[in-house]
Amino acid sequence: MTKLTGQCLCGDVKYTSDGDVLMQGNCHCTDCRQSGGAAFATLVFVTRDTLNVSGEIKTFDHVVDSGNTLTKHFCPKCGSQLFTANQARPDSIGIRAGTINEQGEVKPQFNVFVGSKMDCTLIDSNIPGFEGMPTG
Ligand SMILES: [Zn+2]
Numbered sequence: 733m734t735k736l737t738g739q740c741l742c743g744d745v746k747y748t749s750d751g752d753v754l755m756q757g758n759c760h761c762t763d764c765r766q767s768g769g770a771a772f773a774t775l776v777f778v779t780r781d782t783l784n785v786s787g788e789i790k791t792f793d794h795v796v797d798s799g800n801t802l803t804k805h806f807c808p809k810c811g812s813q814l815f816t817a818n819q820a821r822p823d824s825i826g827i828r829a830g831t832i833n834e835q836g837e838v839k840p841q842f843n844v845f846v847g848s849k850m851d852c853t854l855i856d857s858n859i860p861g862f863e864g865m866p867t868g
């Protein structure tokens with residue numbers, strides 16, 4: 733079990749997760765870049781029912797190339813994006829790693845959508861990288 737805690741910029745939204753980290757990685761897709769305002773998103777996925785959130789959250793749904801609907805969860809006051817969920821995987825949710833207090837637990841295992849990365853982003857060749865989203 734990995735205890736994770738975090739909050740948005742203004743602190744109105746706080747969360748804890750005390751389950752296992754399912755996987756974690758960096759996503760360089762355009763959606764992640766635009767929604768978070770950063771060059772890429774580092775996402776730490778946990779089982780949805782291990783995530784406890786306090787404070788008001790707003791959500792934004794968008795359809796991605798695979799046809800799945802993704803939902804971004806953000807603080808309506810400060811705009812920090814905290815979570816991303818995929819309709820196709822209802823049991824898990826991704827935490828935006830920049831909001832996590834326990835930095836030592838953030839260890840990306842892969843890069844996805846490297847084909848969409850910003851030119852300035854350096855890719856760690858010590859972990860697997862995928863041009864898009866690996867299937868299967
Ligand atoms: Zn906030």
Ligand SMILES: [Zn+2]
Binds near residue numbers: 759765845
């Ligand atoms: Zn992405």
